[in-house]
Amino acid sequence: MTQKTREEMQATGTCGSGRITVLQLGSPSGLYGAERWILALVRSLPPDRFDVWVGAVKDHPRDPVPLCEQAHSLGFKTVVFESRGRFSPSSLGQVRRFMQRNRIDIVHTHGYKTDLIGVIASLGTGCRVVSTPHGWTSDPDLKLRLYETLDRVIFPFCDAVAPLSEAMSRDLGRIPGVGRKLHLIENGVDLQEVEAVDRVEESMTRWKEEGSLIAGYIGRLIHGKGLETLFSALAGEGMGKWRLALVGDGPQREEFVTLAGRLGLGERVRFFGFRPDRLSFLRGFDTFVLPSESEGIPRCVMEAMAARVPVVASDIPGCRYLVEHGRTGLLFPTNDAAQLAHALQSLAADPELARRLGVAGYHHVTESFSGARMALQYGRLYEELVPAAKPER
Structure with missing residues (x-):
């Protein structure tokens, strides 16, 4: 187990401070939606009320942990637990000892692996477990289906389950023993992080100077994200002015590179990989x-809205929650490349429509989905779970 510490105010621990000590336990791989969600939450929690650690359990000693690296750079205390393979009893012992030594009041988990570790490691410690499920896979393979089923079995043993949307809340409410523990706290975005970036990435600037229109995607390169549909839309008739910037990485990257080549997209599609300066790319997207x-x-849609970039998204529940077709963005039927191309052509033909959608999206996300609002609700939940006078453990 390795630890890193910054900020003197947080380094002193909470004994006698009256603050609630929270361990956010996230994924060791990548810095995508769930990991950025954790960072948005901890940055908005009041430090005079909450002492925050950000942690992860990694499978291999040499692997980097982007979540903890980024949290450390922001001044938060971090801890990395090492597991021998996907899951091991040794990691449970490490987490449990850490909880006891640092008098952790709440472990906040994010995903089936951390849910399981959090529940088992906290037994008998007095530590409360809060789980935030970040979504389900629409068509999981057998292995992933087993993991997601396991997660549903774990939820009744948590002290609170906080889904990000009403649809997820309804789904979880059907699980015996979970309904009374549900706390719907809708997703939020760190508006300050988005607003602080005004630089446009150099490649995006060059493309614009060449007269191109830029469609952008920020996220993992995996099946289920509909990238095949996006490539097909760009390969359609009349789409020659559009270029595509893909910011992110994933196991299907080479497969998507091959597909883009087979569709004849060539230099019109560029894979930029994982980039910590993703928001400077976002600022350059049309x-x-x-x-x-x-x-x-x-969250990627929220970030785009916060940057006043018009959004085109598939017509699925999660996107419909943010995008009202024709007002805060455009929706198209899932896996329908022709309709996606039509939506992009509509924006190209009507710059005023694009501007109006961007402005309406900005107002929608700032009024209803700020990280500060989300943190306020989680703060109240934490305080409900932990007595005002912290018990001796």
């Missing part, structure tokens, strides 16, 4: 496209 087959409430 539109943000999310063609996913399933989502919770996608």
Whole structure:
């Protein structure tokens, strides 16, 4: 187990401070929606009321942990637990000892693996467990289906389950023993992080100077994100002015590179990989496209709205929650490349429509989906679970 510490105010621990000590336990791989969600939450929690650690359990000693690296750079205390393979009893012991030594009041988990670790490691410690499920896969393979089923079995043993959307809340409410523990806290975005970036990435600037229109995607390169549909739309007739910037990485990257080549997209599609400066790319997009087959409430769409970039998204529950067709963005039928192309052509033909959608999206996300609002609700939940006078443990 390794630890990193910054900020003197947080380094002193909470004994006698009256603050609630929270361990956010996230994924060790990548810095995508759920991990950025954790960072948005911890940045908005009041430090005079909450002492926050950000942690992860990694499978291999040499692997980097982007979540903890980013949290550390922001001044938060971080801890990395090491597991021998996908899951091991040793990691449970590490987490449990850490909870006891640092008097953790709440472990907040994010995903089936951390849910299981959090529930088992906290037994007998007095530590409360809060789980935030970040969404389900629309067409999982057998292995993933087993993991997601396991997660549903774990939820009744948590002290609170906080889904990000009403649809997820309804789904979880059907599980015996979960209904009374549900706390719907809708997704939020760190508006300050988005607003702080005004630089446009150099490649985006060059494309615009060449007269191109830029469609952008930020996220994982995996099946289920609908990227095949996006490629097909760009390969259609009349789409020659559009270029596509893909910011992110994933196991299907090479497969998508091959597909783009086979469709004749050539230099019109560029894979930029994972980029910490993703928001400087976003600032250069003419539109943000999310063609996913399933989502919770996608933070990437929120970030695009916060940057006043018009959104084109698949007509699925998670996207409909944010995008009102024709008012805060455009929706198209899932996996329908022709309709996606039509939506992009509509924006190209009517710059005033694009501007209006961007402005309406900005007002919608700032009024209803700020990270500060989300943190306020989680703060109240944490305080409900932990008595005002912290018990000796």
